Amino acid sequence: MSSTYLVALGSNRRHRSYGAPEGVVRAAMEELAAFGTVTARSPVIATPAMGAAQRRFANAALVLDSELDPPALLAALKHTERAFGRRRGQRWGDRVLDCDIIAWSGGAWRSKGLAIPHPAFAQRRFVLDPACAIAPHWRGPNSALTLAHYQARLTRPRPLPR
Numbered sequence: 001m002s003s004t005y006l007v008a009l010g011s012n013r014r015h016r017s018y019g020a021p022e023g024v025v026r027a028a029m030e031e032l033a034a035f036g037t038v039t040a041r042s043p044v045i046a047t048p049a050m051g052a053a054q055r056r057f058a059n060a061a062l063v064l065d066s067e068l069d070p071p072a073l074l075a076a077l078k079h080t081e082r083a084f085g086r087r088r089g090q091r092w093g094d095r096v097l098d099c100d101i102i103a104w105s106g107g108a109w110r111s112k113g114l115a116i117p118h119p120a121f122a123q124r125r126f127v128l129d130p131a132c133a134i135a136p137h138w139r140g141p142n143s144a145l146t147l148a149h150y151q152a153r154l155t156r157p158r159p160l161p162r
Contacts, residue, residue, distance in 0.1 A: 018084075
């Protein structure tokens with residue numbers, strides 16, 4: 001049975017073959033087609049560094065139809081990260097490639113090392129901005145809110161307290 005996944009990608013380090021982070025993300029989007037059918041690709045956007053990272057990121061999202069179950073897709077994504085040169089290191093540090101499953105058509109999934117929807121997606125513009133470019137109406141499990149709603153919560157101006 002095929003499932004549909006929303007996958008976020010990011011890079012902030014050069015790759016010897018793919019060049020700057022934007023090229024890394026574009027190449028990774030092509031590589032992920034090996035795991036199913038990519039039905040939508042967001043633009044690659046530049047985002048500020050976070051945490052221990054020292055360089056700006058290139059971020060994107062894609063929608064993937066795949067026969068893989070969530071743990072198998074996660075294993076495939078982690079294999080792809082390693083193939084692109086990612087090494088274990090500092091959390092929030094610089095990396096050649098980062099791929100995360102943000103959501104899937106099967107609803108919620110919880111297992112050791114994997115939580116879908118991604119626990120922090122609603123607080124991350126670097127995930128929501130590209131995801132909303134391709135799947136603004138995607139709803140989280142057990143939620144009436146769409147990705148566009150979550151994005152609006154992060155981006156709309158809030159009135160100042162009186």
